[in-house]
Amino acid sequence: MTTQQSLIVADITDGNTIATEKPCALLQEKEKVVVEGLLKLITLQKTSEDKGVQVKSGDIISSLAATIESDAKLSSLTGLPNLQVLDELVDLIKSHFPDARIHNLTVKERIIVTFMKMKTGLRYVVIASLFRSVSSQSCKLIFHDIISKLAVILKLVIVWPTLEECQRSLPICFKNFSNVRVIVDCTEITVQRSKNLCCRIFTYSHYKGTQTIKFMIGVSPAGLITFISKAYGGRASDKAIFEQSGIIDMLDMHKDAIMVDKGFRIEDLTDAHFIKLIRPPFLKKKMQLSKEEAHENVDIARARVHIERVNQRIKVFEILTKPLPLSLVPKIDEIFTVICAVVNLSVPILSDDKFLT
Incomplete structure (x- = not known):
């Protein structure tokens, strides 16, 4: 093999261990500021829509997806151009890759996790802090799974x-x-x-x-x-x-x-x-x-x-x-x-x- 051949990537890993518990404790100071700010915005929107109802940590996962109600917010968070493209990707993955397993996140939420990782470059532990029902290891598995499915679908573009x-x-x-x-x-x-x-x-x-x-x-x-x-x-x-x-x-x-x-x-x-x-x-x-x-x-x-x-x-x-x-x-x-x-x-x-x- 010469040095001009395609990059061989299968065996290159970082060897780092991904923590699966208490992701917030592993955040860096700058990341904590980002997470706290996002969670505060989610909480404010949730309470403004449903006054008198206290937002619990378990509500974060559903409310995060619910806050993305405009193309501008979707684009800034995920890089996707509009909500229509997101919905079409959800339908395509459901039809081409049916999955009977039970997941903590819906297909839509898993796509959002994947594009959040690519758009923001955040570490899995940060994303796990926003999606409270999953660990950083789960976020990694979600990304590796969904990115392969998206590549099969979107290469036709x-x-x-x-x-x-x-x-x-x-x-x-x-x-x-x-x-x-x-x-x-x-x-x-x-x-x-x-x-x-x-x-x-x-x-x-x-x-x-x-x-x-x-x-x-x-x-x-x-x-x-x-x-x-x-x-x-x-x-x-x-x-x-x-x-x-x-x-x-x-x-x-x-x-x-x-x-x-x-x-x-x-x-x-x-x-x-x-x-x-x-x-x-x-x-x-x-x-x-x-x-x-x-x-x-x-x-x-x-x-x-x-x-x-x-x-x-x-x-x-x-x-x-x-x-x-x-x-x-x-x-x-x-x-x-x-x-x-x-x-x-x-x-x-x-x-x-x-x-x-």
Whole structure:
């Protein structure tokens, strides 16, 4: 196996023990403030709706879900765009993954737990403090179970369009690049340092100067995520990921063009000369760009900015901005798929007046 192959994650764990009792006692000071604030808001809402009824700790689980009655609250807590998407996910999981077992939490609540973990990056012990009828270990099991089911369902939202479909919904900024099928970029997620030397070597990113996991994403000109590579160790180069991801096989070498940035060096790939590559011009040995190159640089930058906006939406989920625990590394492909699918289901990157037709 070479260091450029897909990240092997099955045996990477953090070895930490998850407490199953008295989760509040394990909270850090900042986490206690967050939990107390949320519980206070829940209690205030509950008492305002039902005056004279004292809220007990056992009521917290039902009232937490009940407080999420607007799209804005749902989005801030879970990252899901609206309540309709949440309800549809509940129906899909019930129909595709029937479960006769008795759970302390409903399917809806388990989905909320899963998305809360991804959106806020809170530790299981914090989430367990909000959902009083479950332990931190139960929250972990819920997350690992639901994220796998969501990945199966939501991977269908990542659709690879034809060039003709891309051209039917072409943004104004792509009028000079009508044959672009996909804009590609790599994004890195910081991961906790492993005790295993091989894993540290495999995940070390010279660009970030730390341990990372790397994905390549493809975005259509209209701003939808259309391709996600498998997870790679941070040591893998953009060239290696591009070559091994399978995206070359999905392109029509005679019609399609790919848009990349300056740091994406794939010119020496096998068969790459059949792909039209659009990227900002290099200075090379010149003192400055020509007038034509300068205009081309501006046009490409204006078109490529949309993939940066997509990356910003992905990183709204704080599970990807904090160092990823090693215990979650085996789930990172599923986590990233679910997050990208939710980005596609959210408000479009471009408004209707930004398109040619």
